[in-house]
Every structure is written in structure tokens, then in C-alpha cells.
Amino acid sequence: MRQQELMDRSNSPEYFQLTALSWVQLRVEALAHISVLALSLIATGGTISESLAGIAFTNSIVLTDWLNMVLTATAQLEADISIENLQVRYASRPGYAVHTRDLTVKIRRGEKIGIVGRSGSGKSTLLVALCxxxxxxxxxxxxxxxxxxxxxxxxxxxxIQIIPQEPILFSGTIRSNLDPEGVFPDCEIWRVLEMIGLKKYVSDLTEKLDSEVSENGSNFSVGQRQLLCLGRAVIVRPRILVIDEATASVDGAADRTIQACRKSHFKDATVLCIAHRLNTIADMDRVLVLADGELAELNSPAALLSRPDSLFNELAEATGPANAALIREIATSRWR
Known part of the structure; x- marks a missing residue:
């Protein structure tokens, strides 16, 4: 019963969205048909030439598709994320703004945003406020x-699912860490383990999915703990995914797995990635650069790297000539 209740709650927003979309499409098509009818009456009345009537009819055929496209795109704007003049303060220090001062950002649905800035620029504060x-x-x-x-x-x-900088596992089992609510079948959990590259490792354990996870996941390596945190996010298919410097302390193999999952399994989700390695966000849609809690820059990585005075370009150059060249290559190859 609880599973059915959770599924109903999860599906109800999508149901309402589809119902509203059907309502809009019905009326758009009615409007388009009325326009075609009016055009037909004008054409048969002989008030316009045959050539103009032919051109008008040709264009009116796609009128419904264009109207649906415009209205759907407009509706999608309502499903975006926007941060409007955000200012965060601790209750103990109400006179002091905590790293976020009048921050205003518009993020489109499904957009992949890299968030960078020097220490204390407000990256983690933004995550704290979002949750x-x-x-x-x-x-x-x-x-x-x-x-x-x-x-x-x-x-x-x-x-909102978060892949944290320090991977957090709870005392229990592999199953309970991947599916804390206990709503997914074993086949789905095994599918996720295969995605994150841990299926063989778990299969070789005596207890399989019921294998023990010690406090803080101490019986797993850091890379394995991070991959299990990734699996926890993959299995619920979130609308918004926040990656908080998740690759800062993992090896190259785990890093590649995380980046591959971000590109494939979260392609429809809105992704906010607080970056430790600029290489991991060089192929994202846009980069949000924070400085002292304020918006310093917001543009595509390639556009920011093309500006010598860009703060993002400065951060890239600070990683060394070879790595800065690699970041530029990743940023430009995305648009080829």
C-alpha cells in the first residue's frame, strides 16, 4: 500500500502536466482549424489570387505544429529553476550575509550547470539554500x-538528489543504502549496480545485496562509497541532481563512471555540479562563476574561455598550461 501511495504521489505532477498539455493542444488545434476555415472562405470568395491562396494554405498546414511548439516551450519555462535576489544569513548573525548576496540566476529545465568559484565564494551555501x-x-x-x-x-x-563531496553510507546493507525507502525490486537494484560498475563486486559477496555496510561505509573504499552514492541517485531518477565536488577524492576510474552516468542517466534532469576539477564541467551547457557570493559570470564554457579577462579563464589557467589546453579542448569539442 505504501508503495502504491508513493507511486501515486510521484506520478501525480506528471499526470496533471499531461492533462494540461492535452487541454492546450485541443484548443490550439481548434484555433488552427478556424483559421484554415476562414482562409478557405476568403480564397473561395475570390478576394485573393490563386498563388497567394496556395502559399497561405501551405503555411497553414504547419500552423498547428508551430503553435503547439511555441506553447509547449512557453509552458516549459514554468518548470525552470530560478534564483531571485537570494540572500542567506544565519539567525545568530542577522546583519551578515553568508556568501550569497542578491544572487539572481535563471536555469532552464534539463540544463547542465557547472558552479565554480574560489573558496568562500558561496558554492556550498547555494546548495544549502536549495535544500x-x-x-x-x-x-x-x-x-x-x-x-x-x-x-x-x-x-x-x-x-533533489545529492552526490556529496564526502560519500555517506549508513549502517545496514547494500540494498538499504541504495534503496532506503525499500520501494524498488531487486532487479532494478542490480540494474543500477551494473550501471555504476559494482555488479560483479556485489555478486561475489556472500550475502549479495544483503551484505553488511559498516558505519560510514568503512568496509568499502572511497571510490566504492562514492559510486554507491551515485547509485542511490540513479535509482530514483531525480528531477534535480546536485553534484557537490563528488570527484574530488576518488580515483580516475570512479571519476569516469560518475561523468558517464551524468551524461547518460541524468540527461533529462537539471544538473548542478559544484566543480573541483574544471575538466568535469567543461562540457556542460553553462558555467556559473561565483565571487564573494555574487554572480560574476554565466555563459557557456567555450565563451568564457575565449575571454582573456574571464574569471573562469583565469581559474583554468591556474591549473597549468597543459590542463588549461585540455579544458579548452573539452569545451570546444562539445559544439563540433
Whole structure:
């Protein structure tokens, strides 16, 4: 019963969206047909030439498709994420803004955003505010047209998955760490383990999915713990994925697995990646550069790297000539 209830709650927003889309499409098609009828009456009345009537009819055929496309795109804008004049302060120090000062950003649905900045620039504070671990002092964060302060924390956080910088596992089993709510069948858990490259390792364990996970996952390597955190995010297919410097302390193989999953299994999700290695965000749609809690730059990686005065370009150059050249190659190859 609980599984059915959770599935209903998960599917209800999609159902309402499809219902609204059908309502709009019906009326758009009716409007298009009325336009074609009016055009037919004008053409048969002989008030316009045959050539003009032919051109008008040819274009009117695709009128419905164009109207549907425009209205669907407009509706999608309502499903974006926007940060409007966000300012965050601790209750103990209400007179001091914590690294986020009047930050305003518009993020499109499904967009992949890399977030960079020097230490103390406000990267982690933005994540804390997004999950409502710290309430905005002023301004707001809007998801799907609704301010997050009007959304229950449980409902909000259930739609946001985080792959943290320090991988966190809980005492229990591999199964309970990948599926804490216990709503997914074993076949789905095995499928996720195969995606993250741990299926063979878990298959070789005596207890398989019921193998013990010690406190903080101490019986797993750092890379394995990070991959299990990745699997926890993959299995729920979140609308918003936050990667908080997840590759900062893992080996190259785990890093490649994380990046491959980000590109394939989260292609429809909105991804916010707080970057430790600039290489990992050089192929993203846009890069958000923060400085002292304010928006310094927001553009595609290639555009920012092409500007000598860009802060992102400066950060790339600081990694060394060879790596800076690699970052440019990744950024430019995305658009080839």
C-alpha cells in the first residue's frame, strides 16, 4: 500500500502536466482549424489570387505544429529553476550575509550547470539554500513556478538528489543504502549496480545485496562509497541532481563512471555540479562563476574561455598550461 501511495504521489505532477498539455493542444488545434476555415472562405470568395491562396494554405498546414511548439516551450519555462535576489544569513548573525548576496540566476529545465568559484565564494551555501537547510533571508528560489519555502521539506528533498563531496553510507546493507525507502525490486537494484560498475563486486559477496555496510561505509573504499552514492541517485531518477565536488577524492576510474552516468542517466534532469576539477564541467551547457557570493559570470564554457579577462579563464589557467589546453579542448569539442 505504501508503495502504491508513493507511486501515486510521484506520478501525480506528471499526470496533471499531461492533462494540461492535452487541454492546450485541443484548443490550439481548434484555433488552427478556424483559421484554415476562414482562409478557405476568403480564397473561395475570390478576394485573393490563386498563388497567394496556395502559399497561405501551405503555411497553414504547419500552423498547428508551430503553435503547439511555441506553447509547449512557453509552458516549459514554468518548470525552470530560478534564483531571485537570494540572500542567506544565519539567525545568530542577522546583519551578515553568508556568501550569497542578491544572487539572481535563471536555469532552464534539463540544463547542465557547472558552479565554480574560489573558496568562500558561496558554492556550498547555494546548495544549502536549495535544500532548505538554511532559509533565505531575502529573495527566493523558485522550482516549477513555486517558491521552495512553500513546499514541504520532505517533498522538496525527495525531488533533489545529492552526490556529496564526502560519500555517506549508513549502517545496514547494500540494498538499504541504495534503496532506503525499500520501494524498488531487486532487479532494478542490480540494474543500477551494473550501471555504476559494482555488479560483479556485489555478486561475489556472500550475502549479495544483503551484505553488511559498516558505519560510514568503512568496509568499502572511497571510490566504492562514492559510486554507491551515485547509485542511490540513479535509482530514483531525480528531477534535480546536485553534484557537490563528488570527484574530488576518488580515483580516475570512479571519476569516469560518475561523468558517464551524468551524461547518460541524468540527461533529462537539471544538473548542478559544484566543480573541483574544471575538466568535469567543461562540457556542460553553462558555467556559473561565483565571487564573494555574487554572480560574476554565466555563459557557456567555450565563451568564457575565449575571454582573456574571464574569471573562469583565469581559474583554468591556474591549473597549468597543459590542463588549461585540455579544458579548452573539452569545451570546444562539445559544439563540433
Amino acid at each position: 532548505r537547510l538554511l532559509e533565505p533571508h531575502s529573495g527566493r528560489i523558485v522550482i516549477d513556478g513555486e517558491g521552495i519555502t512553500r513546499i514541504g521539506t520532505r517533498a522538496l528533498r525527495s525531488r
